[in-house]
Structures are given as C-alpha cells and as structure tokens.
Amino acid sequence: MSVEKTKHTIMARNEVPVLDTWDVEDLFKNESEWQADYDKVKRAIDEAPSYRGTLGTSSKAFLKALQWLNDTSMIAEKVVHYAFLCHAADGVDNTTQRRRGMAMQLITGWKAAISFFDPEIQAIDEELVRSWIYQKDFDDYRVAVEKLLRFKPHILSENEEKILALQGEVGDAAQNTFGALTNVDFDFGTITTLDGEMPLTQSTFSSFMQNRNRELRKKAYVQFYGVYDKHKNAIASLYEASVKQDIFLSKVRNYSDSRSMFLFPDRVDPSVYDNLIASVHEAFPLLHRYYDIRRKMLGLDKLAHYDVYVPLVEGVEVHHGYEEAVNIIVEALAPLGSQYVQIIKAGLTEERWVDRYENKGKRSGAFSSGGYGGKPYILMNYKEDVLRDVFTLAHEGGHSMHSYFSARNNPYASYDYTIFEAEVASTFNEHLLADYLLKKADSTDMKAFILNKQLDDIVATLFRQTMFAEFEKLVHEQVESGEPITVDSLRKTYRGLLESYFGPEVELLEESDLEGLRIPHFYRAFYVYKYATGISASMALAEKVMRGDASDRDRYLEFLKSGGSTYPIDSLRKAGVDMSKPEPVRLATKRFGDLLDRFEQLSAK
Template sequence: MKRQDQKTEDTWNMQDLYETEELFAQDADKLEQMMEEFSSLEGTLAQGVTQAAAAMKLYEDMSFLYEKLHVYANQKYHEDTANAKYQKMSGEMQILETRLGQSTSWLEPELLSLPEELLNTYIDAPKLLAYRRFLSRIARKRVHVLDARAEALMSRIGELGQAPSNIYSMFNNADLRFPDIEDSEGKTHPLTHGMYISYMESKDRTLRKHAFDALHSSYRQFQNTLASIYYANAKQADFFAKERHYENAMEAALDASAIPVSVYHNLIHTIHRALPEMHRYVRLRKKFLRVPELHMYDVYAPMVDRPDKAYSFEEAKQTVKRGLAPLGEDYLALLQEGFDNRWIDVYENEGKRTGAYSWGAYGTHPYVLLNYNSTLKNVFTLAHEMGHALHSWYSDHAQNYLNAGYRIFVAEVASTCNEALLIHDLMNRTQDETEKKYLINYFLDQFKSTMFRQTMFAEFEMLTHGIVEKGGMLTAEQLCSIYLDLNKKYFGEDMISDPEIAYEWARIPHFYTPFYVYQYATGFAAAIAISSKILAGEPGIVEKYKQFLSGGCSKDPIDLLKICGVDMSAPEPVEAALQVFSEYLDKLEAE
C-alpha cells in the first residue's frame, strides 16, 4: 500500500503540530533569528538576575521551537522515507540542530564560570524559579568542570573521543557483510542485521543455526580490529572521566542522571542470586523445545506456538483499554483520546519507517508510530507505546519545557508497566490453553532478554572497563574469554555455550555508549515492582504512580521512583520483579 492510499483515520494528524508547511517554514526562519540573538548574549550572564532570566527564557524558547520543527520533519520523513521532499526537510533539521548546538554551547560553561555565590543567587531568585532545577543540575557539575583553558582543550578533543564509536558504527552498518544462509530445505536466504532476529525466532532449527554461525563467524574474522576499537572506546571513556575528577567511567556515566554507583552493583549482585531461576527457565526452554541439547541459537525460538487469533486494530484498542483499567478512569480517558484523535499512525505502507515508537513535541499531544499486523505481539506493542505516550502527556502537562523530558533511567517504566498489567488481564480472561502458554512464554522471554541478558552486558562492561581503569589492556582473546565465561554463568549448565557466542560482544553497538544498558534492566525491574503494587491494590499506589508519570526530570530518577515506594538503590525492587519471574516459571511448569 502506498502512503496516499492509507485511510485518513488510520494516520496520525500532523496538522496538530503544524497546520501548514508555510507555518513550519516561518518557525524555521524565526529560530534562525533567535539563534543570532542568543549568540549575542554570550558574556552577559554575570550582569544580574534580569539578564540571566532573559537568556534562559530565550534558550527555552529556542529549544522548544527546534523540538517542534525536528519532530515534524522527521515524522513526515518516517511516513515515507522514499519521499525526497521530506528527506531534504529531515536533513535540514539535522544541520539546524548542529547550528543550534553551536549557538548555545557557551551557556553551560559561562554559568559554571560565575562565582559560586552568584550562581546560587540565581538558583534562588524568584525571576528564575522556572529554571531552578535546570540551573541546579548545572551547578552540581561544578566539581567536574575544569579551568577555561582545560575546558577549551576538552571541547576540541571531544570529537576525537567519538572516533571509536564512529568507526565501529561505520564498520557495523556500512562495511560488514554477512554470507547468505540455507534453511532445512536448502533454500538460500540473505542475512542482515535486520533479518537476524527473525531467523532466530524461526521454527526451522537449521536456519537458526546457520544464521547464528554465519553472523558470529563474520565478527570473528575482524576480532582483533574490533577489540582494538572496543579498547580505544574504553580508554577514551576512562580518560574523560578521570580528567573531570571522577573515579572511573562508570561513575561519570551514571552521574549524568545522578544515579549512585551502588545501583549498578546492586543490580548485578541481586541478579547473581537469582541465576538459579534463570537456569530453571533454560531447563524449561529445553523441555518445551524437545531438543537433546539446548544451544544459543535456540534462545529466541518460540517455546509455544503463537495463537492463531487475529486482532483487528479496534479489538486491540479495546483489549489494551480493558487491561489498563486498574490505572483508573482518567488514564483510560486519555488513552481513548489518543485512539480517537489520530495520535497513532497504524499500518505499514511503502517506505514507512519500520518498528514502533512514541515521540512528540512539548505543547502538542504525543504521537505513536506502529506497523500493526493483527498479532497478539502487536497488541502488546500498542500497550507499550501508549505507555510511553501517556508518560509524556502527564510530564508535559505538569512541568515546564526544561523539566518535562524524563531520563532514560525511567523511560521504560510506564511502557513495561502497561505490558505487565495487560498480560495479567489476558491471563485471567483467556480460556485458551495455547494463548495462556504463549502469554507466559512472552512474559518470561521479556525477563530473560531485559533483566538477565542486559545485566550480563552490564557486568561485561564493568569487568572490561575495570581492567582499563587499572591501566590494563584489552585483547580479543581477553574479551572473548570474559564474555564466554559470563554467558556460561548466566545461562547455566543446561545451555550449550557454543564457541561462537564468545564473539557476541563484538556486535553490541550499545557498548559504545558505556554503562547505558543497565538501565533497561533497572527500568524493567521498577516497572514490574510498580505493576505488582497496582495489581495487589496497594492503597494510594495509582495516584502515586501518576505523580511519578508527571515528574519529568523535576527530580532525580531515583527520587521519582521513590514516590511509588520503589528504591532502586536497594535490592527489594529487583527482588520483587524476580519473584514475579519465579511465579510465571511456576505457571509454565504447571502447564
């Protein structure tokens, strides 16, 4: 289907963002003028509260306007990526983003160059009340800011620090090619990054094995080069952290969201204690797949047949709404508003961006992109993305622009909470044994992939960066040995840790944003802990949850979750989530 053949009611309403493209162009011109004005304010912040307030207001207005332009251009491009007009518009917004960054780059250093007493005066000034949180976050960095000459040098070498990530991205996305593979009938299939997971989910075990072997063998050919790139990335992270007076790269990465290092260690230690349950999951997977040996290419294969039932989009909306009933009538009314008022771009068309996401600009409702295809999995995708959308709605309506955007540490909480509530409702309602087993399998796989596997990645980063922190070097042999040992530890004796899995570290792009992946596991754990409280009917929890959703970045992520009684610096939330994992393992064993 071509884009123009989509029914209007099945597409998102981009006119809610810009009624006409002439208005879009006018705002782009307006932003150009604002950037010139903002650049002229450099060097004036020490003149007093009134001058600082004017600069902050202009900075906020520019950021808000750029977000609106950026979202519009990219979502129009995502409707049909082959459309040359919107390709150009999206590209122009990338150029504008660079120029905006250049025109505002002086703000933070100049604020931090102010005498501490003066900056504290600004933080407490009534005229700057709307920016207190923003200014406080900058002030907290003072201990990690260098003198002017050193900051200028760090700025110049910052681009060099991105070299390992850029080199890896170019290799992985542009240069690396995989061989074709054969299925059990001898048919040839192309192997790409995008196709790999679909092959690994295939019922054809021969296809899975060939895909697994071919992909990892391709990385093995370049293991020494990739190890050098990984080592260089760890070295640059260590350099920048220590130059900014952090103990190590982990502390520097977590400090961006004010996350204590203890949260990272607590996650790993708590998951270690639960590894016997992960091993029980592996044994169940082996049993349900009826294989004499379970290999790493069996990890994504469906243990249970997917139900044949097809869900129309109308049925999907009603199913999601019913599942989220515990969140109250006001939440359901917002959900229905999104369903009724074209927040969602529903179906696939030629050239449309793949996958699903929630996005939007402050001041306008969120948008959700889907490629809906009537499966139960897509029903969960709808619940997931609307969780993100309503999280944004609550934050945007409670906070000013600079306080509205929530941190990655909490970004997956609302979406995962929605999925947990939905699966509980479906489990309680279904009389179909196949569907029930599928639901259990689906949820257990979420735990396996998000809590256990992402924590394994996090431990790999901790171990490898720890070697660099102490002045050690990383080689391909070393990286493979560490990764293989972790894989055996996490998956247990009932899993054959095939030799090829030792090279998996080489294909994980998230490793080039050090100490990022742990947040998937902590966010998932927090969501399961909160959803369990909601389902248990804990007094006041729904109201507290909505207060959390409304928090944006007005508080540190750890403190936002504490509103719901979830303290991620302690083991209890992770333990509570793992208890749910155990309960669902019990259900599957009973089937």
Template sequence: MSTFLPKYIQKSIVLTISILLIFNTFSFAADYPTEWDLTKIFASESEFNDSVENLNKKIIPELEKFKGHLADAGQLEDCLSLYLEASIMSDKLYIYASMLQDTDTTNSNYQEYFSTAMDAYANLEEVVAYVKPELMTYSDNDLIQLAKLKQFEPFKNYFLSLVDARPYILAEEAESILAYATEFSEMPKEIYDQLTISDVHYDEFLNPLGETRLFDFDIDTIYFYSDQLEDRLKANDAYMKPYSMHANTIASVFIAEVQKNIFLSKSRGYDSVLEYATSGIIEPDQYRNLIKTARANATLIQQFNHIKQKSLGYEALHSSDFHLPYASSYYAEVSYEDGIQEVLEALSPLGESYIEGLNQFLQSGNIDVYPGDFKTNSQYTWGAYDAPIYVLLNYTDDFSSESTLAHELGHAMHQLYTTENQTYFDTSVGSFPSEATSTLNELLLLESLKNKADDDELKLFYLEKEIELYYETFFMQTILADFEMRVYDEAEMGNPLSLDKLNALWLETSKDYYGDRVILDDAYQYQWMQIPHMYQTFYVYSYAMSIAASTAIKDHLTSEGDAYQKVYLDFLKSGASSSPTEQMANLKIDLNSPEFYTTLFAHFESLLEEMDQTLEALKYYDTHPALDYLYTPDEIKRAYKDYDALKTESTASSGDTREDPDDALYEALGYGLLLFMLFIFIYSIVITILYVSKSKKLKQLEREYLHASKRYDPFDDRF
C-alpha cells in the first residue's frame, strides 16, 4: 500500500476492506434467491384491496358510462384507454391471487384472495360486454382504418382481431351472459386441484417388514425399481390408488370440463372445441395432421420399447416398467446453483444479450425454487403486463429439475422480451410458439452436457436423456393430445361420457401407439387423471409441435451462428403480433412442409440406432447390466430398516432439548467474533474521521494514493 497514508490508517482500511469482503461473501451467496417476492405486485393486503376497490367502485362504473357512445371517436379512445387500464389491473389481481394460492393450497385467506380476484374479473367482463358488440357496428374497413390511426396504435391488432373474430362475437345480452358464466368456468380445474393436491391421500401399504402403513412416497416408491415384477405392480397400484379410489369423482369433474367447453364453443358459433381452443394459434387441420403423422410413425415408439425390453432381458415389457433404467445407471445430482451455471453456459449460442438478461432475471427474486408441504405440484412461468415475470419450480437437485429450470427460463425470457416490446393486446403468446422457446433451451442444455461428458457412462446417460426428451415431449404428448381429441369427438357427436368410457378411450389410444410390445397394467387405465393440462383445453399438442420447431431452430443456430441469434431474438420480441405460422416462417420454418415432422422422426430414429449400436457393443443385450440397477428383496428390506432407523434418530434428536455444552461454547465464540468485527469496523471509521478532521493534506494524499494504485480519475468531482 502507498506510503502516503499513515500506517494506522492503512491498517484500518485493510480491516474495513476485510469486513466488507466478508459481507460481500454472504451477499454473493444470496445472488440467486430461492423464494419469490410477490410484494413486487402488491406490497400488502391493503394495497391489494385498494386495487380491487378502485377497479370495482371507480373504473368499472366509469366504463359503464361509455355504453352506447362508442360510435364517437373521442369517446372510443377514452373508453379503450380505460378498458386497457382495467384489463391490466384485473390481470394483476388474478395472477397475484393465483400465485399466492399456489404457494399454499390449504390457506383459506389465499382462497379468499382468489375468489375476490375472480369476482372482480367477472364484474369487469360483465360490464364491458358492450364493447365488442358496439365495435362490431363498425364495418371491417372502418376497423382497419382505425387500426392505422396513431391514437389507437396500442389497439391496432385488437381491432384487426375483431375483424377475424366477427363471426364469433355475439349480441350484447349474450356476451353479458357469457361474461357472467366466466365466474364458474374455472370451477372444474379448481375442484380437480383441491382434490388431487390437498384432499387425496395414499392408502395403506404392506411393507417388507410386515407392517401396514400409509403409502410413504419417500420410501415405498423404491418398489418401482424392484427386480420383481410383482413388487413393481404392487407399488404402481398403491401409487395410483388415490386416483382409482376417487376415479368416479375425477371423471365427473373432467366431464364437466368437457361439457363447459362444448357450451362455450357452441355459444360462439365454432364448429368444435378444437377450433375454439386453438383459434388464432394453429388450424384444426394442423392439429389433426400432427395426430395422423404421429400414428403413422408409431413404430418408432415400439422400436424404443423393444430396445428397453432387450436391455432388461424381459420377455415382455409392462407399463409399470416404463420408468426403469435400461442404459445408464448414472445419477446426476445437480444443485440449484450448479444448475444455473450449466444452463447459462448451455444457452450461450443464444447470444450475450440473452444471457445478460437471463442472469439478471435469476437474481431478481422472482423464482420460487423448492417444494413445500402444501405448495402446488405444478411448475410454470406467469406474470402480468406491468408486473414482474415469475417462475414456480419444485427443484429437487437432479437432472430433471435442471432441465425444467432451463425449460421455464425459456418461457420467462420469451415473456420478458415480449412485454418489453409489445403492447398489452400483443403479449398473449400462443402455447405452441411459447413451448418452442422452452424446449429449445432443454435441447441446448442436453447438447452442452453431452459434449462435456468425459466418460462413456456419462455420454450414455445424456444419450438416454435426449431420447427420453423426444419420446416424452413428442410421442407421449401426442398420445395425450390424441386421447383428448377422441374424448371431445365422442362428446360432440352426442355420445355420453363416463368413467368406463374415458378409461377405455385412454387404453385404446395407448394401444394404437404401443402396439403389442407393451402390456398395459391395471393401474395404467387411470393415468390420464394425473395430467393437470387436461384442464388447459387442447394445450398438450403444443409440446409435440414445439420440439419439432425447436429442433429446426437449433439446427439453424448451429449452421448460421450469430446471424440467426438476431432472427431468434426478433422472434422473442414479436410476442403475439403475428400468427405462429408467420412467426415460424420468419424463423425459416415452414409449418406446412412435410419436413416439419420428417426431420424430427429422422433424428429420433438416428438416436435409437445409436443407442441400439452402443448397447450391442457394450454387451448390454447379453449381460443385462441394467438389472443390476434394480433392488433385490433383501436390499429393499435393508433400505426400509435404514429408513426407519433414520426416522427414529431424527425424532429423538428433535425431541432432545438439552443444550450441548460445546454448542453453547461455539455460540458464545460466534457472538464474540461478531462483536469484535463490529468493534473493528466502527473503530476504523472513527479513526478515519479523526484523521480527516486533523489533516489538511488528506485530499492531496488520497489523490496521490489513488494515482499510485492506478485508480485515480482526474475528472472525479470528489477531488
């Protein structure tokens, strides 16, 4: 250090810097918060209630005054500006209340928040029911001309969408009735969530110690990996028991969801629920083409399952065997912090700007990371137009969680770019383009990790995961989409739905894809009940279409590099300002080209061939080492004994309130060290202040000191 400062000042500076470094260490550890901060939306209950009151008692009554006057351009502008404000506020209330409820589904206060938000939303929709009908009194040409005016720029695409939607907009009275019905439209999903998250419990289960206890997910699921088929079947039956026990109720709730959607689609004049649900996103023919193409290539699923069957050495593969390891025994344990770093590295092909924005989001406190006792089991990205974007995870320190992190961050960045560059009415991105961005992140993560793999086992692990990603994202989601289409086709033809009918449709659909290579066990018939996306009508298809698009985007990034980064960022910024077909065209992807799916099928087939050749070369088909990954009855019994011992030890330690003398000593030393650091910190400040007051030459000395250390700025006003 420079000799221009006295030694006691130098020492005080060193101590101060040391303390600041210590504090900085703690600060650095908290760079990636693990709980979201919803106070950024509403700081308190009173602020939430004030917004509700402002919406209900001020804005909504004001909106009523414009009724019958929208033929006047001035009145129209004022009305739409207020309508925009009300819509944004209503979204904030609803999203905030929903996310609160998702953190604790048993909290009655949060349920009241949600009910209040839903009431406000329904009130708004009921009052503004006149807006669309009055706007529809304008001719299509008039609406197109209004869209060109500067004062209506925020509503440009809204006006144009009305031109497209003209056949489906009803008279004012009918719109008012449908708006009122909105209050009830979410009830099937709410009932399903309450039933499957809060009110459904596992049944009794006989463990290998001869004890009958409630099924414990933490230990009883070890039977999923038993080397005995009978044990795997028993565990799967127990795991699905909450659904089979409540099967009639869950089926009735889903049938209510189906009938609700049929009512809404028919009320508006759509030919089908499929057309209604995908309007403005994709064409119904594109959906049915996905199903048709996937069915035609179902042999790829059968080829995949045959590889698994050969690797395990089984005479037949059961649905209870779907989750069994067949290639790599590697378990990737990935902490949240490590996962972040690997994701950031993997997404570098998207460019510096993307990575910089992503890192800022990760540090924003807008991600709720870990599971909670009554937290919803969903994982999603959500946010209001003038509020932060939030991500909900259930991170469990494994590769699956890391992949989900990459997936949801794709959604988050898409929403961030969209809200920063589009007006409110152009931010509702459809599910297909939205899922394309998130699935791309998963593919990039896998490619990065596979390229870094430094041994054969790790490479095999990531090859297996890449196959699973395509299998689960394309084929599994297409099976669900196919099942959903069959359900609605049956209902719209007037055929009655029931529990038996729904289960039969699910089994029929599955057999069309799995063929004769897989035995579908009894518990499998209830598996469709586990899918919450069934209450997001015709949504799951978007996963399948998205991975086809993501594969194409990744290929363009690889071949075109930096030039394509701008193309991709422009796509993220475009939001919902154009149709998905147009957006994909801008990404150099033709949704109507046969290659849209054939490229994916060819890539998946090449992965299967690589896996088949690798397992053959490693003698997996002869020695069946995958069986070594499974648990014998004796190993399972020992695991139960160890688990019980750990629980007993944990209970005993939590009940022992005696103070350990060593703990008291360490605590005293800790407090002493903290006080000493605080004293030194204050001492250094006091000494520095005293020196400043006594020395007239301090500024010159400091200037010389900073100059000597090459940190002096002659234009700094401090000097």
C-alpha cells in the first residue's frame, strides 16, 4: 500500500513502499539484465571502427550502418537512463554511485566511437543520400538524416572537426570555472534569523528573498551580491571568454552570427527572437503596474529590488494527499479528452511513473525523464500541505505525457522533441489546473493565492527570461561589433534592462546590476528565450482547448505525438499557434493583464 507522508517523515530508500516508487524494473528487472546491455554497448564501441568508410559505398551498407547505430543507441539510452534514475532516487548508495559512474564512462566512449557518423554522412553526395533515404527501408531514419543534411554548409573537413572536438573541452572551461567558483568556492556566510544563524547559499538565497521580514531580505541581498562584487572582474572575464567562444564557433562554422548558430538546430528565424523582445516591451506598462500593485500590497512607499519575490498572498492552508492531488489534476485536464486523462491517471498511480516522496539520499526538486524504452518517469518530493506541489505534479505530468505520445508515435531516430516544444506541454497543464482551481475555489484567499501564483509564474517565465534573452543578444552584438566586454559595460547593459523591465516602481540598489553576473544560463547561450516562447504558446493553446472545440484538442494532441518528426515552429503551427508572428506573445501579455485585473479586484476586498 501507499503511505501518505507528512513533511516530517523521511524514510530510508529501502523502507519506501513499492507503490510510492517509480517502476524502474520496466527498464531492467535486475542488475544482471542491466549489466548484459551495458556489455552489449561496450562490444559495440569496439565494433564501431568496422563501419568507418562504409556509409557512402551503397544504400545497403548505409542502411546496415544506420540500423546498427539506431539499435545500439537505443540500448545505450536505456542503460544510462536506468543508472540516472536509480542514482536520483538514492544518491548515497554505493551501488547507484558505481553504476552511474559506469554509465557516464560508457556514454562518453560511445559518443566518441560513433563521432565519425555525422561527418561521413555529410561527405556523401547529397543527391545520392536523398535518393537512398526515400526508399521504404529508410522510413525510420529519413527525418533524422534530413535534419543532419541541413548542417552540411556548417560542417568542416574531418581533420578540422577533430580539432574543434579537441578544442571543445577548452571551450567549456569558462562555464565549468564559473560553476566551480560560484557553487563551491563562494562563501556567502550566514544570516541571523529568529531561528538562529542560517547559511546563505545559492539554494537558500531565494528563500531569504521570499521572507516576510524586509530587513532580513535586504541583509541577505546585500551580503549575497557583496560576494559577487568581490569577484566581479573574474566573472566578467569568464563571461567574455564564453561569448568569444560562441562567436569563434559561429565564424568557423560559417554562420552569419552567433545567435543564428544557436537558433539553427530548431530552424528558428531570428525574427522569432526579436518579436518576443518587441512584444514584451509593448507590455511594459502592464509589468510596471504589477510592481506598483506589489508595492501597495506590501505597504511600501518604494519597492526595492529585494522586495520583488515576496509572495503577496500568505500560503493558504491545504491538505491534498497524493491520490487526491492526482484526482484534482485528472479533473482539471478533462478538456484534453478521455484518452489523455486515462493514461495520465494510470501513469501517476498504478503504472508507477512517479517516485512520490522524499527519502534519504534522494535528489531534491522534481523532474520528468522519459526515454524510448520504459516509462516516462517523474521524480517528486511531494508534500501534501504544499499547493505548489500539485502544480509541479501537473507540470511534470505534462512533460511525461509528451514523452509518452512521442515515443509511441515515432521511430527512435526521430522521437525526441526539442526544449522549445517541451515547455509548452508542461506549462499547458498548469494553465488548465489553475483555471480549474479558480472555478472551484470557495474562498477569496484561495482565489488570490492562485492568481498570485499565475502572475508570478508569468513574470518569472515570460518577462524575466525575455530580459535575460535581450541581455545575451546585446552582449553578443557588442562583441561582434568589435567592442570589448568589461565589468562596467556588462553592469551598464544589465542595469539598463533592469530599469526598463522594472520601471520607476522599483528602486534599484548599487548591487542590483551584479545580478547579471550570477546567471548560469548565460553560459549556454540563446537558450532561455525558449521558456518565454514556451509559456506564450501554451497559454494560447490552453485558451483554445478550454473553449471545448474538439478540433482544437485534437490538434494539440497531434502536437504531443509529433515528437521530433518536424521542427518546433512547424509543429506548433499545426497545433494552432504561429510562433513566427508576434500575436501569441501579445495574447500572453494580454492574459497577464486580465489576471492582474482580477487579482487587483480581489485584493481590494
């Protein structure tokens, strides 16, 4: 039987009831099965050289190589997935640690062994390759090969590619050093609270920013950014190196600029990025009004930068056991039809997709992790007295249903969807859940809490991520135009954005622009905009589906089934939202304004 946990009960992994754990036995029933597939991949690594130089000799040889690559990659994915999941559930266990280490070494060796495949395919005459892949035997591989051929103008000679591969480790040095510096070396000290001295860290900083005690927030804010101030020159130098690495690669690979290089794999035109920024700028009056409402509700003459994350509504008291949370989610997702809700209900319960509760050694937070084999697993640390955990379960359930449909409707070579699309499926479910809970809420406090959560999520995901995206664009353009990056230039650029996005309602401190030096996503360039486009697309699609038109629902479900069979702009257009145009982002900001109106009216009562 399942045991509903209170927030005080933390079991050892071997004490957790089976129903509360995810069914990793669906991947491998035991260690010996896992080891057998591990050994298969090891042998395949040794076999890989036998395929080198054969891919372009005939369609038969090409097909044989693709089948071998496909079948072995599928096994390798399962081997690594199992090791990752077991380690996430119990990271202190020696067996899971050893297995994870073995899996990481295996996948590194596998990637190195098959690294010749892509350049060798691209070296074959393109017309010849296309004549082969349109033969029926190539049906499972056609999409993947066509996507690979798009990169042909940006692939270099084999020797040049080897040099770039070797240089890649050096290129990652800035990101790795930034992580080591800020996560390991930085000592932020402690903060004196009513409960005694509490450590200030990267992970506790957000908790301090949500504390109701304003003096405590200010103290934590100044102390936290004071450490960044001491190391600002080193961090600026690291970020400059990262940006220059991006630009170096874009030039070597014959892209027009660095942003185009990062948008190319998803076939996203730079106008999508620019439309996002422009549409968000149009909504600045709404965002500034949000901060003014925040100022009034907190009873402040001036809202400081350390005041913008305090919840405006005290957490309402709830008690939703896990099974009850599932029932709430299933009812909320009813507009998606019986097939969707039956699958997700079974997945969240008896099918055991979910590792439900905290246990000793378990990874914190939540994630969805689906592969081609096995189930679309979800890690939770569910707490029955935290309403946000119901939203988190719905969010991760959205990812898992996306994985479920993608894997069952596409061949392995083209089942995997992009991050651009992933954030649509997850936040879509949250929109339906919020709408359902608002309709069912029987108190003003509950309605205000849900509206506040929706507003804060849109601010964090649409507005804030767009600000980050704009910062990346400005800095890369600065370097591409020949201007050097300095601490002062970075701070000036970031401060200008803070002033634009927060408006006159928010008082910036001297330290405020140091925030631009602490964002790890900046070392993975032109990535964060996908969060903003994702929530914009999901809001537009959720509005359509909630109106109850079966054709809108069916188009959305077809989007979930499309996997990696096409490109994100195309798959979303078929679903009913055209992200190549500014309208979806404008609709999202309009929705933000509507929620703001409702929240302000409720708060006045």
